[in-house]
Amino acid sequence: MNSFATSFIPTIRTLMGPGPSDVDPRILTALSRPTIGHLDPQFIQLMDEIKSLLQYAFQTKNQLTMPVSAPGSAGMEACFANLVEPGDKVIVCQNGVFGGRMKENVLRCGGIPIMVEDQWGKPTDLNKLEHTLNNHSDAKIVAFVHAETSTGVKNDAQAICHLAKKFNCLTLVDAVTSLGGCELSVDEWQIDAIYSGTQKCLSCVPGLSPVSFSQLAIDAITSRKTPVQSWFLDMELVMGYWGKGAKRAYHHTAPVNSLYALHEALIILQNEGLETAWQRHQQMHVKLREGLQALGLEFVVEEKYRLPQLNMVRIPEGIDDAQVRQTLLSEFNLEIGAGLGELAGKVWRIGLMGYGCNSKNVNYCISAIKSVLS
Amino acid sequence: MNSFATSFIPTIRTLMGPGPSDVDPRILTALSRPTIGHLDPQFIQLMDEIKSLLQYAFQTKNQLTMPVSAPGSAGMEACFANLVEPGDKVIVCQNGVFGGRMKENVLRCGGIPIMVEDQWGKPTDLNKLEHTLNNHSDAKIVAFVHAETSTGVKNDAQAICHLAKKFNCLTLVDAVTSLGGCELSVDEWQIDAIYSGTQKCLSCVPGLSPVSFSQLAIDAITSRKTPVQSWFLDMELVMGYWGKGAKRAYHHTAPVNSLYALHEALIILQNEGLETAWQRHQQMHVKLREGLQALGLEFVVEEKYRLPQLNMVRIPEGIDDAQVRQTLLSEFNLEIGAGLGELAGKVWRIGLMGYGCNSKNVNYCISAIKSVLS
Incomplete structure (x- = not known):
C-alpha cells in the first residue's frame, strides 16, 4: 500500500x-458499546435474553433458537448441513434466486434435490408440490423460501408445511426477509428448521442469522450416521456454547458487539409487538x-x-x-x-x-x- | 417471554x-457509523482499501486477501474446505487446542490427517515434522498454528514452511493470535493459505476472519475434482463479490458495519507501522x-x-x-x-x-x- x-x-x-435496511440509531448505539468477553457472565445473560427474544420473534418454544455468528447464507447452510446426509432426498420449491441457492446447498451436502419449480414472481404451486411428494414418498425434507427477496413473492408457508407434514417430511424454511415483516409462526405452522437475517425487517446490522430447530429436527441431527460436514456450523457443538444453564463450552468467539445490536433490535420489536x-x-x-x-x-x-x-x-x-x-x-x-x-x-x-x-x-x-x- | x-x-x-481484546474507541466509533448498502460504490471502495490494508498486515501481494464474513473458526474452515479434497493427506502439527481443531477440519473435509504431536506448551519439533514428511511423501498440505492461543507458544512458522516446501507441500497457517502482534511475513515465508481473527492483536470487534491465499493455493482450488462442500465459504464464489474491478456479483450480504471497524483497525495498524x-x-x-x-x-x-x-x-x-x-x-x-x-x-x-x-x-x-x- x-x-x-x-x-x-x-x-x-x-x-x-x-x-x-436502515438501521435504527438505537441499534447503532448498542453496537458500539464496549466489548466484553464472550464468556463473561454478563454476556451469558445477554445470550439467554437473545434466545428468549428470538423465540418470541419466531413464535416458537424451540429450545434450539439462537443466532448463527454469520450472515443469512451461513444460516441457510447451518440448516442444510445439519439436516441433510449424503443420499437424502430434499424437495426444494424454487420460484426465485434463493430457492436455487437451497438446491446448491443440498447438492454440496451430498443430498438429492427434487425440484418443484414455479415461474419467478409466482408463488409455489401446492398441487405441483403434492404431486412431487406423492412421487417421492422417501423424501426427508421439504425446503422453501417464505419471502422470496428476489421477487417479492410470499409463499404460503402454512399450507406448504401442512402438506409436507402429511407426507412426514421435515420442513426447512428461509425466513430471511419475512421475520418481523409479515406473519410467521414457527410452532403453529410446524416448521422444523428456519433461518433468517438481521439486516431486513429487524433493522439490525448485517452479519448474523437467527435460526430455530424443532425437537424433530434435533432428533434428526442427533441420529445422523455421518458427522456434519461443517465444524463451525455443527449445531451440537454450537449448542455447547449457546445451550441452557450457566456452563458454556468455548466453541468459537461470538461476535459480541453484533449481538448487542441484535438484542436491541429484538427489544424494539418486542416493544412494538x-x-x-x-x-x-x-x-x-x-x-x-x-x-x-x-x-x-x-x-x-x-x-x-x-x-x-x-x-x-x-x-x-x-x-x-x-x-x-x-x-x-x-x-x-x-x-x-x-x-x-x-x-x-x-x-x-x-x-x-x-x-x-x-x-x-x-x-x-x-x-x-x-x-x-x- | x-x-x-x-x-x-x-x-x-x-x-x-x-x-x-480491548477495542480501540476509534474502532467502536467506526463500527457505529450509518449502514450503507453492500453494493454501494462507496462500500466497494472501502472493500478495496480493506484488501490493500490486509495485504500490508499479512505482508503479501496475494490478490486473494480479504476478510471472511464470520469468526476465525470459519476462516479456518474456509482454508481447509477449499484446499482439502476427499482422500487428501494433510500433515497437522498439534501442540495445543487449535491444532486439534485443524485435525477435526481435515476429517470433516474427508481428508486424512497425519499428526505431528508435541506436548502442549512446547513448540512443534522440526525433526519430527521432517520425519513425517519423509514417511508421507504424498502429503498435500502442512498445516500448523503460528501462535497457539491455548498455550502461548510461538511455532517457528518460517522454518516449518521452509521444510514443507522442500517436500512440495502447500502450507496452511493459523495466524489468529499472531497477526499484528509478532513478526509474520506471508510471502517471504511461503505461506499458501492463512487465516486470522479481528479480535486479537488488531483490537477490532470479533466476527471477521482475514484470510489470504497464494497463487499455488488458488491453482489447487481451481483444479479441484470435487466442489467445495461449503457454499458460503467457497472462495471462487466469494471472490465474485470481493474480486478485482468495479463489477461485483452478489454472493452474501457483507457485514457492513463490522467491515467499517476492520478498516479503521487496519488504518491504526498502518499508522503505527x-x-x-x-x-x-x-x-x-x-x-x-x-x-x-x-x-x-x-x-x-x-x-x-x-x-x-x-x-x-x-x-x-x-x-x-x-x-x-x-x-x-x-x-x-x-x-x-x-x-x-x-x-x-x-x-x-x-x-x-x-x-x-x-x-x-x-x-x-x-x-x-x-x-x-x-
Whole structure:
C-alpha cells in the first residue's frame, strides 16, 4: 500500500433496497458499546435474553433458537448441513434466486434435490408440490423460501408445511426477509428448521442469522450416521456454547458487539409487538403501492402473494435501469434494488423493512422516483 | 417471554484474556457509523482499501486477501474446505487446542490427517515434522498454528514452511493470535493459505476472519475434482463479490458495519507501522513478565518460544483458579483467561493484544493479581 488510508465516513443513505435496511440509531448505539468477553457472565445473560427474544420473534418454544455468528447464507447452510446426509432426498420449491441457492446447498451436502419449480414472481404451486411428494414418498425434507427477496413473492408457508407434514417430511424454511415483516409462526405452522437475517425487517446490522430447530429436527441431527460436514456450523457443538444453564463450552468467539445490536433490535420489536409490526408493514406497503401506481409503475406479483416488505415493480419501457438507480443514489442518497437473475434490468425492488418502513421514507421514495422519471 | 427486556449496558472491562481484546474507541466509533448498502460504490471502495490494508498486515501481494464474513473458526474452515479434497493427506502439527481443531477440519473435509504431536506448551519439533514428511511423501498440505492461543507458544512458522516446501507441500497457517502482534511475513515465508481473527492483536470487534491465499493455493482450488462442500465459504464464489474491478456479483450480504471497524483497525495498524507494533508487544511482554515473576508466578513456555501477546503462567499451589478469576472480574473488572483442555485449572492466560497492550494495562494487571493473591 503506497499511500495512507483515512477513516471511512459513509454518506448517509436511505436504504430501500432488498437489505440491508436502515438501521435504527438505537441499534447503532448498542453496537458500539464496549466489548466484553464472550464468556463473561454478563454476556451469558445477554445470550439467554437473545434466545428468549428470538423465540418470541419466531413464535416458537424451540429450545434450539439462537443466532448463527454469520450472515443469512451461513444460516441457510447451518440448516442444510445439519439436516441433510449424503443420499437424502430434499424437495426444494424454487420460484426465485434463493430457492436455487437451497438446491446448491443440498447438492454440496451430498443430498438429492427434487425440484418443484414455479415461474419467478409466482408463488409455489401446492398441487405441483403434492404431486412431487406423492412421487417421492422417501423424501426427508421439504425446503422453501417464505419471502422470496428476489421477487417479492410470499409463499404460503402454512399450507406448504401442512402438506409436507402429511407426507412426514421435515420442513426447512428461509425466513430471511419475512421475520418481523409479515406473519410467521414457527410452532403453529410446524416448521422444523428456519433461518433468517438481521439486516431486513429487524433493522439490525448485517452479519448474523437467527435460526430455530424443532425437537424433530434435533432428533434428526442427533441420529445422523455421518458427522456434519461443517465444524463451525455443527449445531451440537454450537449448542455447547449457546445451550441452557450457566456452563458454556468455548466453541468459537461470538461476535459480541453484533449481538448487542441484535438484542436491541429484538427489544424494539418486542416493544412494538409482532402483530403491530406486521400491520405497519402492510399499511406502508399500501401507501407505497398507491404512490407508485399513480406514477404508472406496475407491480409484477399478484396482489394476494405480495410481500409488503419487498415491492417489485416493472421498469417502464425505454427507461435505463442502471441510470435511474445511480441518479437516485447520487442525487437523493436513496438506494433501491435491482432485479436479480432473469429479472435483471426488468424490475426494481423497493424494500420497506423494519425501522425504514415509515411514511417519511415512503413519501421520499415516491417523490424521488417521480422526479427521476419525469 | 413474560417480561420485557431492557437495553444491555455492559460493565466496562479490561480485557486481558485470550481475546476479544480491548477495542480501540476509534474502532467502536467506526463500527457505529450509518449502514450503507453492500453494493454501494462507496462500500466497494472501502472493500478495496480493506484488501490493500490486509495485504500490508499479512505482508503479501496475494490478490486473494480479504476478510471472511464470520469468526476465525470459519476462516479456518474456509482454508481447509477449499484446499482439502476427499482422500487428501494433510500433515497437522498439534501442540495445543487449535491444532486439534485443524485435525477435526481435515476429517470433516474427508481428508486424512497425519499428526505431528508435541506436548502442549512446547513448540512443534522440526525433526519430527521432517520425519513425517519423509514417511508421507504424498502429503498435500502442512498445516500448523503460528501462535497457539491455548498455550502461548510461538511455532517457528518460517522454518516449518521452509521444510514443507522442500517436500512440495502447500502450507496452511493459523495466524489468529499472531497477526499484528509478532513478526509474520506471508510471502517471504511461503505461506499458501492463512487465516486470522479481528479480535486479537488488531483490537477490532470479533466476527471477521482475514484470510489470504497464494497463487499455488488458488491453482489447487481451481483444479479441484470435487466442489467445495461449503457454499458460503467457497472462495471462487466469494471472490465474485470481493474480486478485482468495479463489477461485483452478489454472493452474501457483507457485514457492513463490522467491515467499517476492520478498516479503521487496519488504518491504526498502518499508522503505527507493523514493526513498531511488534516491538510494542515485545516490550510490554517484558514488563508484564518482570511484574508477574516478582509475584512468584512462573511462565510455562520456554522463553525463546513465548508469544509476547499471550502469556501463560502456572497457577500457584493451593490457589483456586475460578475464585481468582471471578474476583479479578467482579472487583477489578479485569478479565484474564483460564487454561483450556489439559491445562484447565493449571494455568492462566494473560493477553497483551493490540490497543490493550500498554503500560497502564500491564501495571493494572500486575497490581490486581498481587492484590488478589496476597
